[in-house]
Amino acid sequence: MNLVSLNDALMLCHTYRGEGQNRxxxxxxxxxxxxxxxxxxxxxxxxVCRGGETEACKKARFTETASFFGGIGLGxxxxxxxxxxxxxxCGAIGFASAGAGGFVCSLVLIGIGSYISGKGxxxxxxxxxxxxxxVLQ
Amino acid sequence: MIDFYSWHPYxxxxxxxxxxxxxIPGMAIQVYIALYHHQKITAGFQRxxxxxxxxxxxSGSSLGARLIQVSMMGGIILWxxxxxxxxxxxxxxxxxxxPAIKRLLVVSLVFVFTGVAWAAIGFSLLxxxxxx
Numbered sequence: 001m002n003l004v005s006l007n008d009a010l011m012l013c014h015t016y017r018g019e020g021q022n023r024x025x026x027x028x029x030x031x032x033x034x035x036x037x038x039x040x041x042x043x044x045x046x047x048v049c050r051g052g053e054t055e056a057c058k059k060a061r062f063t064e065t066a067s068f069f070g071g072i073g074l075g076x077x078x079x080x081x082x083x084x085x086x087x088x089x090c091g092a093i094g095f096a097s098a099g100a101g102g103f104v105c106s107l108v109l110i111g112i113g114s115y116i117s118g119k120g121x122x123x124x125x126x127x128x129x130x131x132x133x134x135v136l137q
Numbered sequence: 138m139i140d141f142y143s144w145h146p147y148x149x150x151x152x153x154x155x156x157x158x159x160x161i162p163g164m165a166i167q168v169y170i171a172l173y174h175h176q177k178i179t180a181g182f183q184r185x186x187x188x189x190x191x192x193x194x195x196s197g198s199s200l201g202a203r204l205i206q207v208s209m210m211g212g213i214i215l216w217x218x219x220x221x222x223x224x225x226x227x228x229x230x231x232x233x234x235x236p237a238i239k240r241l242l243v244v245s246l247v248f249v250f251t252g253v254a255w256a257a258i259g260f261s262l263l264x265x266x267x268x269x
Contacts, residue, residue: 070157074256077160080167081253083205084212084246087191091219103194110205117253121157124260127268128153135146 041068062133063126070125071118078117082109138266152259160252166245167211171203174238178210181233187213187225211242 041064049057086106095102141149170178182188188210195205213220214234220226 073157073161074252076164077156077249077252077256080160080164080204080208080246080249083208084215084249087187087209087213088216088219090191091187091223091225099190102190106191106194106209117256120256120260124153124256124263125157128150131146131150131153135150 066129067126074121075118082113156256163248
């Protein structure tokens with residue numbers, strides 16, 4: 001799953017407070033963990049669409065939805081690819097028979113792979129969403 | 138480097154969506170293996186430290202843990218050379234791995250790596266060309 005910025009977390013906390021719901025920190029954390037990807041995208045759309053059904057709002061719906069699914073899709077693929085490469089790459093740098101070193105090595109590789117591919121997917125598929133929006137206009 | 142906006146709009150959309158579209162069937166095959174053939178994957182590797190170590194670290198019966206085990210086994214089976222040289226993978230156990238599952242694992246990883254390579258090369262070229 002993609003890593004997310006502190007800003008997204010703060011936006012989410014703000015939203016829950018803004019809705020007048022007194023949630024505990026652990027509740028917000030739980031909600032944040034499960035919903036942050038979609039929530040961050042939904043919040044951006046909400047922000048743009050505050051002024052009504054403008055062109056920017058319609059476009060944001062396409063781009064943010066595409067960005068969200070692109071992040072999940074390519075993030076998953078990147079995770080699978082780095083997981084498959086982990087025994088080979090970790091073996092090459094001296095962690096041939098696992099143990100704590102091998103575990104940490106594979107964990108770091110999978111984390112980096114997931115993050116970079118997730119970000120790449122968000123960027124690329126968001127552009128695709130923008131292109132689809134233009135074609136439909 | 139690439140004049141992306143001179144392409145036909147459909148070509149641009151296809152180029153951007155292709156990595157995910159190619160990779161998803163590979164992921165679907167991995168989910169299928171994780172759900173229906175999970176036991177057969179690791180059971181036959183009792184004398185191979187690379188499998189007991191790396192794959193064993195991610196033990197668990199949740200779908201996430203199973204998917205990681207399937208991906209790791211796919212990598213070990215796709216590139217067994219270095220593990221065999223180091224003696225961390227038993228050649229006899231590798232030979233007796235079910236060929237049908239091996240084929241599925243290799244096909245799934247070909248899809249996944251093609252999608253990731255497409256994204257890595259294609260999106261990097263677009264970034265270097267100044268596409269925003």
